Amino acid sequence: MKVAAFKKIALATVLMLAPAALFAQSGQEIRHRSFEQQHRIHQGEREGQLTRRQGYRLERQEHRIDREERGMRYRDRGHLTRVDRRILDRQQNRESRRIYRDRR
Numbered sequence: 001m002k003v004a005a006f007k008k009i010a011l012a013t014v015l016m017l018a019p020a021a022l023f024a025q026s027g028q029e030i031r032h033r034s035f036e037q038q039h040r041i042h043q044g045e046r047e048g049q050l051t052r053r054q055g056y057r058l059e060r061q062e063h064r065i066d067r068e069e070r071g072m073r074y075r076d077r078g079h080l081t082r083v084d085r086r087i088l089d090r091q092q093n094r095e096s097r098r099i100y101r102d103r104r
Contacts, residue, residue, distance in 0.1 A: 047104040065091050
């Protein structure tokens with residue numbers, strides 16, 4: 001009886017924590033995503049889908065996100081908290097939509 005209750009509690013705990021672990025980005029993933037978005041901006045400029053002004057604006061916003069990430073890491077001794085990763089993920093999602101919209 002006690003073993004079954006323990007297994008249920010353990011399973012419930014794993015199921016609650018799994019989604020957070022799956023969706024949380026590591027610092028490496030955040031940097032890679034930023035690099036990929038900058039590549040999309042440059043590619044859009046080369047292909048004529050973005051004007052230089054649009055590219056500059058998008059690139060400047062990417063640099064702001066990178067600077068904010070560095071500040072977050074500085075405050076937390078080189079680490080990103082779960083909240084920091086969520087904030088950066090949302091900012092990168094927003095920037096990705098801007099890149100997509102401007103390249104159309």
